[in-house]
Amino acid sequence: MMLKKYFRKPRGTGTSLNLYMFLPHRIIHALKVLATNPAYFKARLSTISYQLKHPDHPWLTTAAIAYMTETLDSTKRAFEWGSGRSTIWLAKRVGHLVSVEDNREWYHKIRPRLAGHSVDYFLIGPENPQEQYPGRILDYPDGHFDLILVDGSHRAACIRNAVSKIVIGGSIIVDNADQGVNTAPLKNFQKIPTDNGVWHTDIFVREA
Ligand SMILES: C[S@@+](CC[C@H](N)C(=O)[O-])C[C@H]1O[C@@H](n2cnc3c(N)ncnc32)[C@H](O)[C@@H]1O
Numbered sequence: 001m002m003l004k005k006y007f008r009k010p011r012g013t014g015t016s017l018n019l020y021m022f023l024p025h026r027i028i029h030a031l032k033v034l035a036t037n038p039a040y041f042k043a044r045l046s047t048i049s050y051q052l053k054h055p056d057h058p059w060l061t062t063a064a065i066a067y068m069t070e071t072l073d074s075t076k077r078a079f080e081w082g083s084g085r086s087t088i089w090l091a092k093r094v095g096h097l098v099s100v101e102d103n104r105e106w107y108h109k110i111r112p113r114l115a116g117h118s119v120d121y122f123l124i125g126p127e128n129p130q131e132q133y134p135g136r137i138l139d140y141p142d143g144h145f146d147l148i149l150v151d152g153s154h155r156a157a158c159i160r161n162a163v164s165k166i167v168i169g170g171s172i173i174v175d176n177a178d179q180g181v182n183t184a185p186l187k188n189f190q191k192i193p194t195d196n197g198v199w200h201t202d203i204f205v206r207e208a
Contacts, residue, residue: 043197058086060151060175063194064201068093071171072147079137079145079165082152082175083110083121091117094147100124100136102153134158143167151175156182172204 009020020026034041050062057065068090072078078094080086083101087110090097097119101107107123114121124133134157137148147170148162155174162172163185177183178200189204 040197047196047198056085056089058089059084059199060086060173061194061196061199061201063196064173064175064203067171067192067194067203068147068173076146077144078147078149079140079162080149080151081133081136081154081158082149083107084151086149086151087119087121088113090147090149091119096120098122098136098140098145100133100152102126102133130154131157134161137161137165140165146170148172149175150177159183160185166206168206168208170206172206174202174204176200177202 021030030041033044051057051059058068072090072093074093074095076094077096077098078090079098079100080090081100083099083106087097087099090099091114095118097117099119099121101110101121101123102125104123104125107121111121122136124136133152134154137145137158138161142164143166145165146167148166150158150162150172151174152158155177159172159174159182166172172186172189174181174183174186176199183202183204186204188208190207192203192205194201194203
């Protein structure tokens with residue numbers, strides 16, 4: 001009975017290893033993937049291995065993490081939609097972080113881990129008017145943020161609102177934009193696509 005929780009279907013894109021993976025139907029699924037798409041299977045295994053080795057890293061491609069490592073420091077301001085490992089990781093690296101979450105349970109899980117850091121962490125749950133979640137950034141002046149991470153809900157609306165809030169030279173990082181997210185408002189930014197065979201993370205740098 002106690003073991004049941006370890007076999008529950010994991011929630012969230014970043015969950016790396018869980019006994020759920022070893023249930024017979026998941027093993028059959030994995031074998032089918034291996035037979036039909038060995039490159040994806042190999043990439044998936046390497047993502048799992050990376051996550052196990054780096055339990056504190058955001059659920060983004062290693063190239064995007066390397067880019068953030070290089071460009072961020074304690075003088076920088078960051079904003080993110082969609083909290084998780086990235087929130088704790090960013091909080092340790094920037095001078096100030098604003099993070100917006102819409103899942104109550106997840107919010108209360110992450111919140112205690114931000115103690116001692118300069119973070120404004122907002123829960124704007126599904127009960128709030130939909131525009132409040134992407135609209136949270138509109139309270140800040142134009143060009144205020146050095147980094148904006150779009151990794152939560154309502155991605156197209158978040159991108160639209162982010163454009164004027166990023167400083168020249170700063171970047172808007174959009175995770176899984178390849179899954180039908182409208183990035184047209186970023187057409188004048190320099191686009192740096194990154195991919196690990198499983199996840200796709202685009203970095204858009206504001207040049208002017
Ligand atoms: C892709 S996750 C955000 C990941 C984060 N930016 C990072 O890089 O670590 C997007 C959303 O999924 C939801 N989520 C992810 N894992 C969850 C979990 N285990 N339980 C509840 N919600 C989860 C949260 O609402 C979160 O805002």
